[in-house]
Amino acid sequence: MFRVLNKVFDNNQRDVARIVKTIVQPVNALEEETQKIENLAEAFMALRKRVQEGGETLDDVIIPAFALIREAGRRSIGKRHYDVQLIGGAALHQGRIAEMRTGEGKTLVATLALALNALEGKGCHLVTVNDYLARVGMEEMGLLYRTLGLTVGLASRDLQPHQKQAAYACDITYVTNSELGFDYLRDNMAQSREQLSLRADTPLHFAIVDEVDSILIDEARTPLIISGAAEKATDQYYLFAKLIRRLQKGEPAEPGKRAEPTGDYTIEEKGKQVHLTEGGISKIERLLSLGDLYSPENMDKAHMIVQAIRAKELYHREKDYIINEEGEVVIIDEFTGRSMPGRRYGEGLHQAIEAKEGVKIENENQTLATITYQNFFRLYNKFAGMTGTAKTEEKEFLDIYGSDVLVIPTNRPILRKDADDLVYRTRMGKYAAVVNEVQEMHAGGRPILIGTASIDTSEQLSALLSQAGIKHAVLNAKFEAQEASIIAQAGRSGTVTIATNMAGRGTDIMLGGNAEFILGEAIEQNFGISRFAPEAEAFIKAISRGDPEAERLGMAIPGMVPDFIRQAQKLQSDTVADRQRVQELGGLHIIGTERHESRRIDNQLRGRAGRQGDPGSSRFYVSFEDDLMRLFANDRVVAMMDRLGMDDTQPIEAKMVTGAIEKAQARVEDRNFGIRKQLLEFDNVMSVQRDTIYAQRREVLLGSDEDVEESTEGMIADFADMQLAYYAPLDQAPESWDLDTLRTNMADAVPQLETYDFEALRGMSPDAAHAHLMEAVADAFDARKDELSPTMLNSLSRYVLLQLVDQHWKEHLHAMDVLRQGIGLRGYGQRDPFTEYKFEATNMFNDMIDTLKGEVTKYIFRMQFGQQGAA
Template sequence: MFRLLNKMFDNNQRDVARLRKTIVEPVNAMEAEIQQVEDLAAEYAKLREQVQSGEKTLDDVIVPAFAIIREAGRRSIGKRHYDVQLIGGAALHQGRIAEMRTGEGKTLVATLALALNALEGRGCHLVTVNDYLARVGAEEMGLVYRTLGLTVGLIQNQMQPHERKAAYACDITYVTNSELGFDYLRDNMAQSPDGLVLRADHPLNFAIVDEVDSILIDEARTPLIISGSAEKATDQYYVMAKLVKRLKKGLPAEPGVREEPTEDFVVDEKTKGVHLTEQGITRIEKLLSIQDLYSPENMERAHMITQALRSLHLYEKDTDYIVNEKGEVVIIDEFTGRAMPGRRYGEGLHQAIEAKEGVKIENENQTLATITYQNFFRLFNKFSGMTGTAKTEEKEFLDIYGADVLVIPTNLPVIRKDADDLIYRTKNGKFAAVVEEIKTMHATGRPILIGTVSIETSESLSRLLHAAGVKHSVLNAKYEALEASIVAQAGRSNAVTIATNMAGRGTDIMLGGNAEFMIGEMLEKIGISRYQPEAENLMKAVMRRDERLAQVAAQLPGVDDAFVRDAVQIRDTVEADRVKVKEVGGLHIIGTERHESRRIDNQLRGRAGRQGDPGSSRFYVSFEDDLMRLFANERVVAMMDTLGMDDTQPIEAKMVTSAIERAQKRVEDRNFSIRKQLLEFDNVMSKQRETIYAQRREVLLGPDEDVSESVEGMIGDFVEMQLDNFMPADQSPESWDYDGLRGALLDAIPSFESFDFESLKSMSVADAHHKVLEAAAEAFEARENELGQSLLVGVSRYVLLQVVDQYWKEHLHGMDVLRQGIGLRGYGQRDPFTEYKFEATKMFNEMIDTVKGEVTKFVFRMQVGGTAAAD
């Protein structure tokens, strides 16, 4: 009955059925007609003209556009969009999150929505999680876009500004989330229009975010920050790293057991927090020979000690970070297992880890520009996303981004068999069982993919497999250069692959191996890019057994008969192996631990059973795993003790699997709360940031008269502030401070030297204010005549940018300090967030007032090209 009710009220099925009727069926009906069109670019150009002239909207032309794009895919790369891929493309165009299983061709789906939205001529972005996926997507799918007459840009790390500008000017740009975000921030620090790399007219028009859950959920806890050196002494971090090793870890207070925490400090692994006890504070004060650890002059030391304790007890080498060959501490993304060079933990934590590891400490940084991923992507006119796992996070996507999730049906039914978890008492028992299962499966010839949650675990398991005589490959952050090659061949007979997480890998695991990838590697060994059209034609000809193979090969210098024979042999070997692997059951997935997020587990499972292939999966868990240790039910452990179960006897029960999923749900809810709180605080900053960035953009790109009006308005506001300070309307003229007003105005505007301040005493408030403001306007006009309007505007642009940037930077530092300390106000029964909003608004208004005063001083007192202003 419940299944029937779910079906009746399943909006997802209804939406898919609607798209099938309104998009898929009409596109299929046009297919034969479009196949007769010789010049697809000309046909596409007709649609572009209709859209850009306003004659039709994108929704009006979606059916013919999709029909043309599908045919472009078939002609250029030999891939015809499946019907379900058309549904995915329509969902992306609607600004929704498309959940598509691994192996369903998300890369190709994106071409539909991108090429459709490119008809407007405002630029579109495909946002990926790393440079490799951006490059592969741009090179492979670029053939489809160019068939339509579109230009394709690619942004990679270390590119020069002029290269970035050219890439963003293209119709479609492939870029990573961090590069795009940092380019946005850098554009809002530019000192001239030439420094802008994003489009000036529509910088953030439409974006499709690949692996959207990884970028907008997993990475959303860490904001994008551009920093400059704060030039703080770093030697103290080494001192604190040694000092905290002398402190003793205790147990937290527990009602009915301990009224007070024990020893010097306690660790809260769930929140990654460390709390000093009274005993610990006293001991530190004695060790440092200071009176009060939390006095204003010692606050920096207290902060360093907390971070040193966190680095020692909560952050592990080869799990949370690695130390590379250059002696740098590099963060490991907990969700993808990738190294993240250039990213640093904030608030001195990174320096504390560097001190713990005994490597060189980089200077602590000061924030110059920052934005969260949530607020950044909400700046787009429209954005959508795609991933293999999003439905579990639909509430967050709706709450924060206003985007719902549409689950796209698979092209072929999924026949993978997912077994219940096996739960062991200890990690040793669990890994002994994992090795036995690998040996058993390996003996049958089945390919096996083993997922681990850390580099340390992957290397430990690798040692166990070496000892067992099982040949295998290891994929983790230390060996990312080999990633595509390892993943592409993980489906071959007898292949055993250990991978640290599988989120966002971007390369399909094909049963029997990936023949095209292997032929592409052969081409690149002789200096030919696999993505150039002639190479694509050769690979297609080999895979399709094309009779004209020899003619196609002749178009590539260096490709001889021997090369062709080797390529054909690879194809035949892979096809024979695919049949063999299917017969023995397909790819088998082994998870060595449950991740905090169900999505990551589902992504690992999703590597098997692509496009109707057979496959299976099972997770192995122990009560010593972090997730189980921190969140699972202790009664299950007690039950195992009662039954006398040892390391070799697992529990396989729905009850325990459900307990694990409940634990994961609790962690996901906690992480959602963290992200939501981060967003709430950043929303306060967001309004301020929008104000500052809008003003900067107006100064950079606005016409001369707007800049001149802006400066004149600031001068008027500054003068009004002084009048309100020294001649307030709610006080009698006898109490006005004429000398104070004279000093404040003269400090900024030298021409007030000759102003008759005595005459104000006999005037009404309105008349006095009017006379002073009139004098300020005349001073500005005189300055304009002195310098000439063109020079004054040029000076004003420079002054505005310099002053705004300087005080915005100081404001960001003040906000950092405020954010770190605002939690303490909770002890005074005041809501920290309300206090933060109040203080932040007050600080911002003060900054704006300061900017107006500094701009006024600069405009009137700056010396320009030999023209001396009074000083």
């Protein structure tokens, strides 16, 4: 009954049937007509015109587009998309995760969705796990794209900025996940449009992530981080701590008594602010031998001096902080009086306090930019993924990315036989059994692939196989290209291969070996041309087909000799004969030496056998000493083995045991998902802040002069409005307004307001007073524009905004890191750490934005220029 219900409610089967009816069958109906088209590029560009100019959607043109792409594959690279590959392409276009078994041709499937979405002209990315796969994918499928009139590029790490721009400007770009993420972060640290790598208009439009489970689940545990040495040297903090001792604290200006503030600086305790007087600025410039404290090159020094004064005058030992036994400055919670280990003041204040106290200044590498893979890929307008194993992680894909998994049927039925696990008492008993099975199968000539969970296990098994006299290959993760070569030949008779991880190898294990791969490598080594060059590819295809034209095509390769052609033909005939032999022996045999905590990893290993209807088999060997077994196996099971007199050589083989292991794996997967989800919840707080900062920054970097002027004027108005709200709030009577402090703060930031009659505001209605002062600020901005000229003011605004945003964002990132590390301690006080984190992070961000607006205002009005202009 349950089988019947599952069939009735099988959404996967229903979705596949719908795609077959609405897309696959219509595409097949067009095939004969499409084959008659002489110029595929012209026909495909006509579809682009319909999408970009005719107002049609991609769904409107998907049928003719898929038909053209399939025909381009057949003509250019000799590969015609199977019907099941059309299903996969449709799933990718829909933004879904396509689960396709190993050997089903995911590389070719991706061309369907990439080429279709490239019709919009906004750039598409194929994201892979390593440079080797990115390069091979681009070269192998490049001819197909070019046949359709599309451009294709490779964004590798060794490219110069202008080369990166060209790669991302292509219709389709192949790139690794890490390089793509770092390019995004670097773009958001750029100081000019010329430094951008990604497209300026549509940087993240559409992406297909290959081995999506590896990238978005396994690698997503660690965020992408660009870090660098802290730009402020510790000796500068000590220098400024000594310097400010030579400055005199003064009193702010007071109407009727003092027209100007006294001393070198004044403080405002209510808002914990410091204001340098004109005399103080001159004194500092003299003491430091500086021309202008507020010049572009001295911006950082001015900020550090203000923080040093704040540390001296406004933050006090035993009240705001303590020095613990390790000599660290520890903040005291102003509400509870408890110390908060791990918390640090932001924006250089904590370092200023450390310098004041003469303790060691923490000066570790500073985070300059960071983002998690989860939040990065959610920035795309649409993204999809493909892998051989994703269904077990569908809950995570759905919850975090909003993408479900569609299992694509195989082109041919799977003939692989998966045996039940064999469970042994000890690890060494298990290894002995593995070696025995390898010896038996190796003697018969079957190819064997041994999967291990760690490098240590690989080395142990390698030593045991060597002792048994069995020749074998061990994959080394340091050489990706060599790994692909080893895997390509792992299906030859008598081959034994040990591998630690089978995801993302990029090369199928073909029974009898992969003659095309070997021949391609030989051509590259002997004649110095890529196997994907048109003449090389034509020769390789002819050899694989046994085409009589192979010799003529081969001689078109520069340097080719007849002897090489004869060797290539013999290699192909030997491969065909060996393939038949291996098929008769039962195909590739998979041995798993340990169950991984994720079923997905085990399925990746199993999936290497039985590709495209080939025979094959698999079996996992497990011991009670394995980590996973300890999660569910108890002493009673071992005691039962003792009562039955079972020793290390006698295994348990039962579906019940296999089922119990899979249940344990499911529990571990759920636990790991919970951990990742919790980490993501914390990162989502930062993500909102990062999006705000990057959007502001991008507007300044790429916006028009009018946009920059509007943004700058808006920040100045916001600063003035904050000061008004704080010192002259609308809901309070004018008699209670603190106009003295308002005058000090506003005149400090906007010197043109030094002659403004703040006291006259009391005689106006609250609304009129606010409007009058805001008008005065706007007039000061207009005067500054006339003084500098609009062009120079815009140059100044761009420079100041980018510099200050970067400076404050870096310091905020550091403060957030420290907050995240210590927030767990709040749980001991019966407070929810995440709620506390969200509350404090929001306050920290708002404070940073408020400070930023104040500093922007001050620099816009106070920065002076030499003969060479702004910067």
